[in-house]
Amino acid sequence: MTIAILRSLQAIIGSAIDDIERVYASSEHENSQEPISRHTPEGAPSTQPDNETAIPEAGQKTSQSNSQAYASPPPSPSMAKTSYSVSEPSSSWSSCTPDFPSLDAPYDPTSLSEALTSHPEVLNAISRIVAAAGHMTATVQTPFLTLCDATMGYHLPSCMRLLEASHVVEILREAGPAGLDVRSISEKNGVSPRKLAHILRLLATHHILREVSPDVFTLNRISSLVDSGKSFAELKRYQAEAKPEMKYRDTNGIAAFVGLCSDEIQKSSAYMTETYYLSSSRYTRQGSEPGRAPFCFAFDTVKTGTGFFGWLEGQAEPCFTKDEAEDERVETGRGGTFAPTLREPKNSKGLQTPERVIRSRGTGTPSSTTSTDSEAVSPVRKNDDSGNSNRFRLERFGKAMSGTDGWETPGAVLNGFDWHSLAHGSTVVDVGGGIGSTTMLLATAFASEGLGLKFIIQDRPVVCEMGEKAWKAKCPELLNSTATFQVHDFFSPQPVRNAAVFLLRVVLHDWPDDFACKVLLQLREAASSETKLLIGDFILPLACPDNVGEDSCLEGIDGAATTMPPAPLLPNLGKASANVFWMDLTMRVMFNSQERTLRESVTLALSAGWKIIRVSRTSGSSFGYMVAIPVAVPPQPEKTIDIRSTEGRMGAEPIEIKTQGEVPEYDTPTAAYKEKKRRDDMEIIERASSRCGTPTFGSNTRLSSMQEALARFGGGIVKSKGTSRSKSTPFGGARPVPPPPSLKPALSLTTTVRKRPSPLSVPPLHGTSPVPSPISPKTITRRMSLANFRSQPLSGSLAPPPPLPNAMRQYQPLSPMSPRSAVHPPILRRASHAQLSQIAAAHTHSQQSSPGIASPSLIPVRAGGSTEPALPSSTAGQLRASVSLGPPADSQGSSRKRSGTVVGPYIASSRVNDGSPLGAPAPSAFDRLDSERVTHSRQSSTTSRSSLGEGGISVLDVAARIERGEFAAHRTPSP
Numbered sequence: 001m002t003i004a005i006l007r008s009l010q011a012i013i014g015s016a017i018d019d020i021e022r023v024y025a026s027s028e029h030e031n032s033q034e035p036i037s038r039h040t041p042e043g044a045p046s047t048q049p050d051n052e053t054a055i056p057e058a059g060q061k062t063s064q065s066n067s068q069a070y071a072s073p074p075p076s077p078s079m080a081k082t083s084y085s086v087s088e089p090s091s092s093w094s095s096c097t098p099d100f101p102s103l104d105a106p107y108d109p110t111s112l113s114e115a116l117t118s119h120p121e122v123l124n125a126i127s128r129i130v131a132a133a134g135h136m137t138a139t140v141q142t143p144f145l146t147l148c149d150a151t152m153g154y155h156l157p158s159c160m161r162l163l164e165a166s167h168v169v170e171i172l173r174e175a176g177p178a179g180l181d182v183r184s185i186s187e188k189n190g191v192s193p194r195k196l197a198h199i200l201r202l203l204a205t206h207h208i209l210r211e212v213s214p215d216v217f218t219l220n221r222i223s224s225l226v227d228s229g230k231s232f233a234e235l236k237r238y239q240a241e242a243k244p245e246m247k248y249r250d251t252n253g254i255a256a257f258v259g260l261c262s263d264e265i266q267k268s269s270a271y272m273t274e275t276y277y278l279s280s281s282r283y284t285r286q287g288s289e290p291g292r293a294p295f296c297f298a299f300d301t302v303k304t305g306t307g308f309f310g311w312l313e314g315q316a317e318p319c320f321t322k323d324e325a326e327d328e329r330v331e332t333g334r335g336g337t338f339a340p341t342l343r344e345p346k347n348s349k350g351l352q353t354p355e356r357v358i359r360s361r362g363t364g365t366p367s368s369t370t371s372t373d374s375e376a377v378s379p380v381r382k383n384d385d386s387g388n389s390n391r392f393r394l395e396r397f398g399k400a401m402s403g404t405d406g407w408e409t410p411g412a413v414l415n416g417f418d419w420h421s422l423a424h425g426s427t428v429v430d431v432g433g434g435i436g437s438t439t440m441l442l443a444t445a446f447a448s449e450g451l452g453l454k455f456i457i458q459d460r461p462v463v464c465e466m467g468e469k470a471w472k473a474k475c476p477e478l479l480n481s482t483a484t485f486q487v488h489d490f491f492s493p494q495p496v497r498n499a500a501v502f503l504l505r506v507v508l509h510d511w512p513d514d515f516a517c518k519v520l521l522q523l524r525e526a527a528s529s530e531t532k533l534l535i536g537d538f539i540l541p542l543a544c545p546d547n548v549g550e551d552s553c554l555e556g557i558d559g560a561a562t563t564m565p566p567a568p569l570l571p572n573l574g575k576a577s578a579n580v581f582w583m584d585l586t587m588r589v590m591f592n593s594q595e596r597t598l599r600e601s602v603t604l605a606l607s608a609g610w611k612i613i614r615v616s617r618t619s620g621s622s623f624g625y626m627v628a629i630p631v632a633v634p635p636q637p638e639k640t641i642d643i644r645s646t647e648g649r650m651g652a653e654p655i656e657i658k659t660q661g662e663v664p665e666y667d668t669p670t671a672a673y674k675e676k677k678r679r680d681d682m683e684i685i686e687r688a689s690s691r692c693g694t695p696t697f698g699s700n701t702r703l704s705s706m707q708e709a710l711a712r713f714g715g716g717i718v719k720s721k722g723t724s725r726s727k728s729t730p731f732g733g734a735r736p737v738p739p740p741p742s743l744k745p746a747l748s749l750t751t752t753v754r755k756r757p758s759p760l761s762v763p764p765l766h767g768t769s770p771v772p773s774p775i776s777p778k779t780i781t782r783r784m785s786l787a788n789f790r791s792q793p794l795s796g797s798l799a800p801p802p803p804l805p806n807a808m809r810q811y812q813p814l815s816p817m818s819p820r821s822a823v824h825p826p827i828l829r830r831a832s833h834a835q836l837s838q839i840a841a842a843h844t845h846s847q848q849s850s851p852g853i854a855s856p857s858l859i860p861v862r863a864g865g866s867t868e869p870a871l872p873s874s875t876a877g878q879l880r881a882s883v884s885l886g887p888p889a890d891s892q893g894s895s896r897k898r899s900g901t902v903v904g905p906y907i908a909s910s911r912v913n914d915g916s917p918l919g920a921p922a923p924s925a926f927d928r929l930d931s932e933r934v935t936h937s938r939q940s941s942t943t944s945r946s947s948l949g950e951g952g953i954s955v956l957d958v959a960a961r962i963e964r965g966e967f968a969a970h971r972t973p974s975p
């Protein structure tokens with residue numbers, strides 16, 4: 001049985017290689033005819049800059065290509081007939097058949113070999129190979145060793161961090177293809193050669209470097225991606241000048257991405273258990289406040305409640321009182337105490353030896369720790385000019401975001417919605433649209449088609465300002481005629497009432513359900529019956545077969561059912577879709593937010609009156625677009641807490657939470673609760689507002705410099721530096737904020753559209769993203785308030801908002817977890833045992849009919865969308881296709897549909913959100929947050945209760961009051 005599975009996996013790999021080989025072979029003809037631009041799945045226009053898509057002249061070398069020295073492994077048998085060359089990537093554009101890129105040669109984005117890797121069939125084949133290889137490894141490897149991989153794999157990112165931080169990649173690039181021995185590397189970067197040898201060897205063992213001879217290492221296709229392109233001398237200078245962040249300027253962001261992931265994110269992830277399980281605070285364990293994410297425990301910011309972005313911005317003032325900071329008991333980390341800055345005194349041999357400068361926590365004074373031999377421990381500047389000791393990481397974060405564009409297929413948004421169905425002159429609102437990269441793609445693509453679409457890009461003031469600059473530089477002819485920027489806070493009422501489409505691209509994943517629901521409710525309130533909502537986000541694929549057809553939650557959703565990969569691969573292609581789970585947990589550990597499964601998105605949308613009716617996914621990507629239409633807004637649950645039950649139980653749990661309109665028994669029931677809740681909500685929103693730059697992995701938003709990064713997540717309601725919140729001044733003092741910027745006018749719908757260039761020529765903002773001039777105090781003011789929007793009617797006709805149920809106006813926080821689980825039937829999940837049984841049965845059948853042969857049916861993977869690769873055409877492929885472990889193709893069509901094929905045992909689950917099959921519907925996160933914090937309040941904090949008054953205003957009203965300057969202090973980021 002297991003051998004049969006291994007054979008099946010082997011056959012899947014074999015057929016996938018056949019597919020790749022066929023695509024590469026067929027490109028020879030095309031290649032000899034005309035230059036091929038970088039392939040974009042589904043015919044979407046490429047967003048690569050012209051200089052990246054340009055075809056080099058035959059024989060032309062790129063900066064990283066090298067013509068001779070990279071030794072190559074023997075060609076694989078399947079490639080034997082092709083001309084195998086790892087050494088001339090660029091010349092593969094010439095008439096010879098291109099080979100798949102070699103692992104041993106540096107990455108060359110301009111080569112045909114590399115371009116063909118994004119061909120849909122190749123992408124598809126790659127997924128199958130990665131999935132099958134991962135499955136095979138897990139099957140055959142000794143379980144304990146697999147456990148070692150899973151539990152000791154943390155060394156890999158640690159080694160990656162050292163590789164990047166100590167500039168080994170740049171040193172090896174300068175050394176050339178012959179590589180460099182560790183002593184020579186050490187002489188340059190100061191890392192002990194003995195240590196370095198082992199670290200680099202671990203990476204070579206994982207195919208990230210190559211050890212060409214003992215202790216001599218060289219770059220390969222993977223590690224060369226981390227190259228900043230700067231000379232080592234330049235990098236040394238930046239460090240000597242205490243400006244290490246300059247390394248990332250004008251790069252593709254991948255070095256910054258590696259640094260970010262292997263530093264802040266890895267350390268944060270290590271604190272997941274402390275936060276979600278060991279913490280004595282239920283508020284921390286089950287809540288979703290960004291200031292209580294694992295990051296905060298790893299970097300010791302939990303006592304101040306400073307989230308990742310606040311920390312990046314250098315904010316550290318306390319906002320929790322000691323009694324509230326129950327999580328003090330949790331051992332916190334010191335991940336943030338080491339400044340990544342080097343000094344270079346001379347050692348005894350006169351060699352330049354960089355030494356790590358260790359800064360004592362928060363003081364900027366030298367560490368008094370062991371100072372031996374040549375180690376000089378020196379203080380690093382406490383703060384930069386802007387007063388931010390985290391400037392390096394801030395800048396690195398901003399740049400890292402631009403290194404992840406490849407995670408979404410370029411142009412997928414064009415296929416994510418039937419844009420041609422819109423009436424001429426329709427308005428599309430890109431809510432939280434950043435600097436408008438997605439809209440730029442749409443506007444340019446449709447400009448020449450006469451659709452007459454008008455676009456409004458809404459974001460925070462400083463982001464709009466940057467967006468305008470970017471558009472003026474890239475496509476000034478579209479600005480204000482086809483697209484307009486509009487300052488808008490998406491937690492406040494949506495000013496555009498006549499929108500045909502609201503687009504929310506990588507916005508909801510930034511926010512826990514409670515907040516995401518508020519955003520959706522605002523759009524629902526502004527929607528007409530014809531308005532569509534287009535959500536672009538990752539869609540987490542289940543690791544088990546999905547019973548789409550049997551789940552009323554997903555009923556009628558076009559595209560919900562996806563084609564299954566060939567058995568025995570996991571339905572979500574296992575390792576091949578790991579990225580989206582990395583992303584999900586990154587959002588969790590850094591911000592307490594999340595990526596969502598389709599069910600979770602559907603449930604969330606329904607909770608705010610939107611029904612998802614269509615999903616489109618792109619081949620080879622977990623990113624999807626979901627189209628929703630307005631439906632009735634469900635009644636919002638009234639939530640109250642029995643405060644009395646918590647008295648005298650500081651830190652005790654659980655706290656009784658009453659939901660769904662239950663009236664509490666006590667007399668002045670919820671005054672204290674309401675006040676506390678308002679304060680807590682506001683604090684959460686305030687802190688979360690500075691999260692505006694939550695990773696845009698896969699996003700086209702390119703905001704990279706420090707100012708840009710600041711603009712993205714520093715321009716919301718910001719706290720005044722040095723003003724700490726206390727019980728008596730819960731919002732950090734009442735420093736007045738300047739008046740709001742005047743609202744940009746909405747589109748003039750009469751403006752004629754000028755002729756635009758072809759969508760294929762749309763250049764991304766990459767590389768030419770304008771670096772904004774230092775942000776003046778006038779630039780970052782504050783968000784537009786609800787009151788501002790009411791008092792400043794937009795030009796253009798704004799239809800009156802459609803009526804909404806009263807309950808909705810209360811903006812009660814929602815969670816899709818409890819109330820709706822009563823409405824929707826429990827999710828049924830299939831045990832993996834069922835899969836095995838099915839395979840076993842099929843295998844028995846197969847053995848009976850074809851003894852000794854076991855191989856899967858060769859079913860192309862199709863992750864939705866329209867790209868259905870052809871079946872393998874080679875003889876080998878046909879041979880493999882003729883025997884099957886799974887059910888015969890003709891019994892189920894050409895593919896295993898997720899829908900309606902589920903057999904075997906089920907495990908009923910009543911939890912929708914986290915996919916866990918265990919436990920009863922949980923109360924919403926807000927319920928828990930409130931209950932716990934009220935406990936604290938009752939026991940130890942009385943002054944804070946009176947600070948806001950007793951009125952029952954909503955959270956958003958409080959937000960409006962803050963924006964009117966009644967509470968919030970304003971801080972102007974320094975340039």
Ligand SMILES: C[S@@+](CC[C@H](N)C(=O)[O-])C[C@H]1O[C@@H](n2cnc3c(N)ncnc32)[C@H](O)[C@@H]1O
Pocket residue numbers: 431432433434435437438458459460463488489490491504505506507510689691692693694695696699700701712713
């Ligand atoms: C992850 S980015 C997505 C940008 C863009 N939609 C894209 O696809 O590239 C999130 C965006 O939400 C914006 N944002 C965050 N909070 C906001 C708020 N309260 N109101 C409006 N925009 C906000 C940020 O400024 C940022 O541009």
